[in-house]
Amino acid sequence: MQHSPRLPLASSIKSGLTRALRLTVMFLAVLAITVQPVAAQSILRDAETEALFSDMVAPLVAVSELDAKDVEVILINSDQINAFVAGGQRMFFYSGTLAAADSAVEIQGVMAHELGHITGGHIIRFDEGAGAATGITILSLILGAAAIAAGAGDAGMGILAAGQQAAMGKFLAFSRVQERSADSAGARYLSAAGITGRGSIDFFKKLQNYEFRLGIPQEDSYARTHPLSGERVTLLRDVYQADPAWDKPPDAEIERRFQRVKAKLLGFTADPVTTLRKYPESDQSVPARYARAYAWHKSAYPDRALYEVSNLLEESPDDPYFLELQGQILLESGNPDGALESLRKAVALTNNQPLIASLFGHALIATEDQQYHDEATQVLKAAVVKDNRNPFAWYQLGVVYSQQGDIARAQLATAESALLQRNYGGAIRSSQIAMAGIDPNTPDWIRAQDISFIAKAEFERANKRR
Template identity: 60%
Template sequence: MSRFFRLMLQSMAALLLFSALVARPAYAQSVLRDAETEALFADISAPLIEAAGLRPENVEIVLLNDDSINAFVAGGQIVYIHSGLIIEADNVNQVQGVIAHELGHVAGGHIIRFGEGVGQATNITIISLLLGAAAMAAGAGDAGMGIMAAGQRAAMGQFLAFTRAQEASADQAGARYLGEAGISGRGSIEFFRKLENQEYRLNIPQEDSYNRTHPLSRERVAALTDVYEKDPAWDRPVDPHLEARFQRIRAKLLGFVNPDRALREFPHGNNSLEARYARAYAYHRGVRPEASLAEVEALDAQYPDDPYILEMKGQFLLENGRPEEALPALRRATELAPDQPLIATTFGHALIATEQREHYEEAKRLLKAAVVRDRQNPFAWYQLGVIYSAEGDEARASLASAERQQMLGQHRLAMVSAKRAMNGIPAGSADWIRAQDIMMTSEHLVEKMKDKR
């Protein structure tokens, strides 16, 4: 291969790198669903979302199972937060600072405008390729290759400058949202300092941010400290109720994703609510059912009307093959938190798992209400499909499968299931129209996938 064509391929590879710098799609990572966590996310983000000029019901905060300290947006009004960030955060105010920053990206339309940065860099690269090719055609081979290499460097510099500008804009927007919501920016500064310490530990050069997509953390602290300190909310303390809820959730999450660390951080003898929470999940993940249930029973005795502790008790019993014993705890949790579709889904699952048909009607009612409240609950649709199939209603079982498959991005399967549902459901009925919508949407997406090949 000639040096000319080799350099052209390197230039095209640099262009592909620009798109790779976008955060990984959320579907490539594992989404963690938990009623208590999502309720806290909704409460701590609502004032920030309103300050950003958005509507809380249209914005989602999604937790991903990833141990890195990161958060990102990837289109739409969805903020993705890694489990590692929650575990390493010291308090709820730090998480609010992160959410405020990410909302700055959402409100600023930065993902939509990402193409502008790529386009500017691409233009530079293409121009350098043309100029380099012209120089080489004229006999100046080394000069031509130098022009191309310089074009690559300039293009990457242009692109990185664009992303750093977006990050700085999101920082300033986030500071404004915190101030308007009456929330201190201390947590934001604390978290950037935490990131700065991590950069030092990882030996990331601190001289300048030229070759980075983000400004250096120390640069961000310097730019934001004066803004935050002048804000009337700077000395406002963290809401103690929100902080207590955050510490519970952090402990629960730690026990779920890192049982060994949870048991080191919350050893026996520490009988705080957070410690028992963490150990309960750590033991459950470690397949130590008696130890996990002992921790849950202790919590239940101390907090008998806590829906999330009751949910945990029912979940552990259910997952240990004891669905009948799980029903009282899950029924009570559903009564105490009637607006939590994830709890209702677990209760419905337990009712079905008893394999007693007299429970199916109650389970169907719960699951139907759950899928109305929760736009992304494929497991609830799966359980509904089980009930429909047991009742001999294969058409609506197929519709439930189509709903679940569409949520999971299985568009070809969704199309087949929707067609099967339409063949057995009265034409023109609400369920038939819904099946038709899924079929048409899935057909369109399947065709788009074909076109991209």
């Protein structure tokens, strides 16, 4: 029996289209990873760090077209050197970026650049570049498939390959234009804020050194989403050196605070051996003692950790962040009663800063003393009013409600915590239990209903993506 002459052609078309679709999927995957998956990242929250970020970015926001209360800087736990904007007016910094920077003005240079992305509407306009690129991809897919169907298999595959290359080239060019635009805007903001551009240049030079180490070709940036760091230094150096702020000294107080935060971040995230190597006992500076306190606590040596913190408090008895750490060490080493004084004072000194207040609320609950229930409820309710995106505070509020016998509101608080952690099944269950125990149409009942609706919608959306 002879095969139909059409079968090999059909097989060729199928093979060609399969490869074409695979190429298209690969290209779309490249587009997808350019938008950072924020939800999958581990976000670090720290009262002192967030206060520093707010003060560092404030002068830059003040000279932009944005409102300071709408701009947020968020820290992600990753040793990568990266920063990006997403979700409106939010900047995301990897902790590795702070570790790589030697000064606060280097980070302010990055902040100015990311602010340029926000004011330029680059996240919103991302679809323009992606849309144009995928348009080329789809067109090449259609033309290539037609050529294959006509029997010109090699020509068809050539069209597909050329289409993929053109699409990627167009998208990368679009991205590089946005990066240059953000560089230019960042330079304007630094100048207007009176902040030297030396930090920006220094940080780009660091990035250039990393490019050299990784063996990234330095001839051109055609195949990159960003211009080469050397190109950026060349373009920006003259701009910055001509600016009156070039020789202006950095803000000494911001720099002092930055070195503290950088040290505590290393102590919190790094292996203790690494921290103690960088900050040996011979270094008695405040950042070094701060970092060692975290390293010793992380190593389960509370006495050594408390020794470092006690020395810091001798010099600065009203430093709320030293008090916060002292309370945290005592609490997490099994002495919640001993932690109360430090944490209560830290809360008062920071005007009920919600992250510190939630830790204080946890300590009050951990004493297992009923006399503290009312105080814990008050502290934790105030914390979630100021910052309702803290799942730890919501969870602790649920615990104290449960201990007081208010199971419905304990479940409502648990639902809030679950929703923030994207535990949609848990949020649905807890919100429905809460609704069953709360009077209908009251504010708490309506909130439980809202959580249930949101969680169900997100649960369905997540299942569709699988």
